[in-house]
Amino acid sequence: DAGVIQSPRHEVTEMGQEVTLRCKPISGHNSLFWYRQTMMRGLELLIYFNNNVPIDDSGMPEDRFSAKMPNASFSTLKIQPSEPRDSAVYFCASRTTGSRVGAFFGQGTRLTVV
Amino acid sequence: GQQLNQSPQSMFIQEGEDVSMNCTSSSIFNTWLWYKQEPGEGPVLLIALYKAGELTSNGRLTAQFGITRKDSFLNISASIPSDVGIYFCAGPIQGAQKLVFGQGTRLTINP
Numbered sequence: 112d113a114g115v116i117q118s119p120r121h122e123v124t125e126m127g128q129e130v131t132l133r134c135k136p137i138s139g140h141n142s143l144f145w146y147r148q149t150m151m152r153g154l155e156l157l158i159y160f161n162n163n164v165p166i167d168d169s170g171m172p173e174d175r176f177s178a179k180m181p182n183a184s185f186s187t188l189k190i191q192p193s194e195p196r197d198s199a200v201y202f203c204a205s206r207t208t209g210s211r212v213g214a215f216f217g218q219g220t221r222l223t224v225v
Numbered sequence: 226g227q228q229l230n231q232s233p234q235s236m237f238i239q240e241g242e243d244v245s246m247n248c249t250s251s252s253i254f255n256t257w258l259w260y261k262q263e264p265g266e267g268p269v270l271l272i273a274l275y276k277a278g279e280l281t282s283n284g285r286l287t288a289q290f291g292i293t294r295k296d297s298f299l300n301i302s303a304s305i306p307s308d309v310g311i312y313f314c315a316g317p318i319q320g321a322q323k324l325v326f327g328q329g330t331r332l333t334i335n336p
Binding site for chain 2: 115142153204206208213214219
């Protein structure tokens with residue numbers, strides 16, 4: 112079975128550019144999470160969806176960040192405009208809501224904003 | 226908000242030594258999860274705990290769900306080089322929908 116698939120694996124962009132990160136959750140999972148990982152702040156939950164609906168976006172740092180889930184098999188996290196402090200590894204994870212097993216993570220997208 | 230505090234933040238040990246780390250919270254959790262993250266990869270679930278006092282093993286790893294439901298412990302016996310990584314505790318909140326993580330314990334092993 113394919114796990115959570117994220118693309119791209121690495122992204123280098125210039126400050127001010129728009130960045131779009133993509134995620135395909137595990138088929139059949141109806142909860143999807145976006146996390147950001149940095150040395151200073153560890154793993155931070157940015158937003159999560161249940162059944163394609165955003166439930167809690169309180170972790171989204173500012174209006175420059177937006178996330179969508181147009182269908183059960185695809186989600187995007189967009190940063191516009193990007194800033195150097197957005198440099199981090201962004202993870203997508205999915206699970207079945209209410210499952211006693213934790214979420215399954217993708218391999219992450221390493222974003223560098225120069 | 227609910228926070229998970231892990232200690233120690235980092236560990237430097239010799240191969241073959243046993244490892245202990247813990248995770249505490251000011252709030253009660255009904256599930257405790259332990260993840261491991263290797264360099265360049267996403268976290269991978271190691272052990273899940275569902276009941277206060279529960280002790281669960283996965284090979285050389287053993288985790289316990291604290292009686293107070295506010296803490297959990299992870300032990301690794303006879304460490305080997307492939308145990309290197311960052312170990313995270315995690316737990317569901319908001320009606321078990323939202324998954325929050327501790328800051329992680331970084332394990333380094335000297336051969």
